Amino acid sequence: xxxxxxxxxxxxxxxxxxxxxxxxxxxxxxxxxxxxxxxxxxxxxxxxxxxxxxxxxxxxxxxxxxxxxxxxxxxxxxxxxxxxxxxxxxxxxxxxxxxxxxxxxxxxxxxxxxxxxxxxxxxxxxxxxxxxxxxxxxxxxxxxxxxxxxxxxxxxxxxxxxxxxxxxxxxxx
Amino acid sequence: xxxxxxxxxxxxxxxxxxxxxxxxxxxxxxxxxxxxxxxxxxxxxxxxxxxxxxxxxxxxxxxxxxxxxxxxxxxxxxxxxxxxxxxxxxxxxxxxxxxxxxxxxxxxxxxxxxxxxxxxxxxxxxxxxxxxxxxx
Numbered sequence: 001x002x003x004x005x006x007x008x009x010x011x012x013x014x015x016x017x018x019x020x021x022x023x024x025x026x027x028x029x030x031x032x033x034x035x036x037x038x039x040x041x042x043x044x045x046x047x048x049x050x051x052x053x054x055x056x057x058x059x060x061x062x063x064x065x066x067x068x069x070x071x072x073x074x075x076x077x078x079x080x081x082x083x084x085x086x087x088x089x090x091x092x093x094x095x096x097x098x099x100x101x102x103x104x105x106x107x108x109x110x111x112x113x114x115x116x117x118x119x120x121x122x123x124x125x126x127x128x129x130x131x132x133x134x135x136x137x138x139x140x141x142x143x144x145x146x147x148x149x150x151x152x153x154x155x156x157x158x159x160x161x162x163x164x165x166x167x168x169x170x171x172x173x
Numbered sequence: 174x175x176x177x178x179x180x181x182x183x184x185x186x187x188x189x190x191x192x193x194x195x196x197x198x199x200x201x202x203x204x205x206x207x208x209x210x211x212x213x214x215x216x217x218x219x220x221x222x223x224x225x226x227x228x229x230x231x232x233x234x235x236x237x238x239x240x241x242x243x244x245x246x247x248x249x250x251x252x253x254x255x256x257x258x259x260x261x262x263x264x265x266x267x268x269x270x271x272x273x274x275x276x277x278x279x280x281x282x283x284x285x286x287x288x289x290x291x292x293x294x295x296x297x298x299x300x301x302x303x304x305x306x307x308x309x
Contacts, residue, residue: 009241017234024230038233045237046244092225103225110226128188129223135190150185157184161212161219168218 001061004052012052016045019062022131023069029126030073032115040076044068063140066131070123070141106167113163121156124149174202179209183216 003011020041027037047068048055092100092107114122123142127133128149133141135149142149179202185191186199203210 009238012241013234013238016237017232020233020237021230024233025228028228028230029226038231038236042233042237042240046240049241050244092227106222107226110223114223114226129220135185135188150182150190153184153188154181157216157219158180160223161215164219164222165215167222168215 001052001055004049007052012049015061019065020045022062023065026066026126026131027069027073029114029130030070030119030122031076032111036076040069040072043072047072059140060137063137066127066133066141067143074119109164109167110160113160116163117156117159121152121159124152125156125160128153174198176202176206176209179203179206180212183209183213187213187217187220 001011001015004015023041023044024037027040028034031037031040044065048065092103114125117125120142124138127138127141128135135146135153138149139146179199182191182195182199186196191199203213
């Protein structure tokens, strides 16, 4: 980032390739919109580039990038859509092709349930569950106390537990 | 540990975020409370379910770098437009100053001003004798 701050576009390109996948996945799970997520991440990197001269390293760059992506998502502020409209954003992991249809149905249900969470809880849940960030790292991204992160994770978990309860008997998924 | 405390800390327990002694206390409570153990099982199962939702992130590095280059060009063009506007303003000032300096009605420093219609000089009193002015 120091080299990028000096205008080194090659260095900035390395930074982009390093973080793009995680940021796109995060944006998809925040917005529920695959195309929008790509636009969001592009805009996030643009904001980072425009502000490169005034960038001062405070904490981890990854947390800073997640924070920018979330900020851009809030700026765009789309209403969450039903999972059926999400199309290619809803991928499904299945142990074998025979269970792919069930996995996809479950994935759609999970997608709908996560997107229905309040934004603050959704951000915590996505960063914790899917991006494997610690509570301290999430607190750095969201600029809130660790206790608040734990509280939101608890609320999100409880909501999802109740919403996805009916899927519990799909042992093969 | 009460059930409410256990349930509020349960996600943190499963995330490995509790201090060792708190985690141990939670595990002891779970071992002795069937309802809380049931909730713990459901949450653990839910965490497995949500992992089914995958996202295949495409490679957007090329489009991002194109946008970065284009953005820099826009900034440069804006700066050039600003400089051009300044130059035009300066040029207009120079033209206005030149016009002021070349106005004919302004008095010249090397001649005396004579009101229009009256021309009074030594030559007008001469009787066609140019040498008279010199002798006088």
